[in-house]
Amino acid sequence: MEWLQQLINGISLGSIYALIALGYTMVYGIIKLINFAHGEIFMIGAFIGYYSIAGWGLGFIPALLLSMASCAIIGVLIERIAYKRLRTATRIAALITAIGVSLLIQNGVIYMRGAQPEAYPEVLRNKSFDFFGAQISSQSILILSVSITLMIILQFVVHKTKIGKAMRAVSYDAEAAKLMGINVDNTISATFAIGSALAGAAGVIFGIYYTKIDPLMGIIPGLKAFVAAVLGGIGIIPGAMAGGLVLGVVETFVSALGFSLWRDAAAFVILILILIFKPSGLFGKNTREKV
């Protein structure tokens, strides 16, 4: 039953990647910005969750909601301060700014609280179930269900609500949307708010599942989520979800075959293969669009 166990391990890991990738892909889908600071918002979310559980004694759900709300505000602030004035600038200028913001947040957090890791308190009692001979923990089930729930809500928001309609319009043509009376600035802010809230949720869940959080924890998951988003087709919401899960499972199986030192490399090999053979991603249509 080793393989079933590994599949469960992979899906748990993949759900976290998926959750971060959802935010990534949304922001890209609307304003074509690769927000490299997304991994740092994930980190901030983990810390807000930590302080609200360990410091103020909140339970899991309140901590999750508080973290999502704070990250939404931080995401909007970052957009207003760092990205807004670059909207007409070249794509590369915005990308470099995003990397700068990412480094600023990492080092800012280290400056405020030091670089030492922090251990998440055990807010949810973890139980293991026997599933055809493999162990499945209640936390893995929680992670997967939170990811799927948030994805469904996101799909609903984008396709059924007024703000979702505005987002799609801005994504299609921002100038024309403005002419039609859509407030582009508010729409973009909403996009950042939703994307960052998802990253915050992922941070809290990561902390609960993996226990250890530190100011540099966002770098690798951030890159992996980027790979997951590209794998599924950047800008496509179900694609990010599928990409995250596939990536988690592939990484786990690379370790399961005894190549644990190659697991990070595997993600980037996937990125390269996708960019060579199907740059629009697994769920993407072939359009002439430079990424």
Added chain:
Amino acid sequence: MKLKKFASVFAASALVVGLLAGCGAGNEAEEGSSGGSKGGDTIKIGVNLELTGAVASYGTSEFSGIELAVDEINAAGGIDGKKIQLVKVDNKSEPAEATSAALKLINQDKVVAIIGAATSGATVAQAEIANSKKTPIISPSGTSPNVTVKDNGDVNEFVFRTSFIDPFQGTVAANFAANDLGVKNVAIFSDNASDYSKGLASSFKKDFEAAGGKIVAEESYVAKDSDFRSTLTRIKAANPEFIFIPGYYEEVGLIVKQAREMGITVPLMGADGWDSPILLELAGAEALNNTFTTNHYSSEDPDGIIQDFNKKFNDKYSKSPDAFNALGYDTVYLLADAIKRAGGPDSVKIKDALAETKDLELVTGLYSVDENHHPIKSATVLEYKDGEQVFKIKVNP
């Protein structure tokens, strides 16, 4: 050509450090009626430690041990009537700072010997200076074998250490697993990004196989990983009776937690890299039951000399000492013993005396030195019980 450049950089940095030291010497050197080190009624000893920076906790802990030992020796009349005077320099946890600090201590302050640095890297950086200036350096806690032995196998004549070396801990763990726990099939899970972990793993493997045991799985991880479940699943499938995990507490805490969650109940063991309160927070007290570590010292060891040290340390600092406190304390006694046998504060004679140290009774164990300047001394095995480190056994080499 290259060497020349190197030498001039050195000279320049020594000059700068010298100038700076000229201004700061008053507060750095402790008060004392010094008339130069080689004569006079004091013996000047340099302390070159990580007092700030990344691993400041090692350096500051060692310094409290050093201070306690010096106070004791001076209160008892000093070494042959001469009081010890410490000259303290902070190397900021950086090898380059450690180098210039050593030059300053030797050229400016004319110390007879230097205690420090705490880490292997910062000690190796001073090794050439020690050899060329003929001033002994003792690292309290540099555990890498190449602190005292160069890559080509030559011994750094003037460099010594108080702590045991990493491969020794691997040997102790292997013997403990084979003899005390009586396990046959074991797995090793090591950190592929760390020489410390790899060195421990290979010496464990060699000695455990020599003792008739079998390694059923050998897996590795990379520092900063947080998901070890897939590799642990692999290890679990190999059915080991014991898992050796030589690593640092940040990853080990997660490995122990995840292993227990997956139903791996066999004993787990590591080395002094586990020793941190963070380990307990990450893994949780329950998961740490049935795990063991090797370490330099346990304050719970009933041995008289250790209990005596505990009491003295507690009286001065109102807390119980850790391994680094003990190593700092021991380093002073190791040096004082050598100065006594050398018949006075002569650096070269002190070096010869250090190299001949035999059966010196220290808090961290009976100490002798071998031809590679590696100590021959005992290690302690600790067991975690409900979050407390409990003294298990003392293993002699």
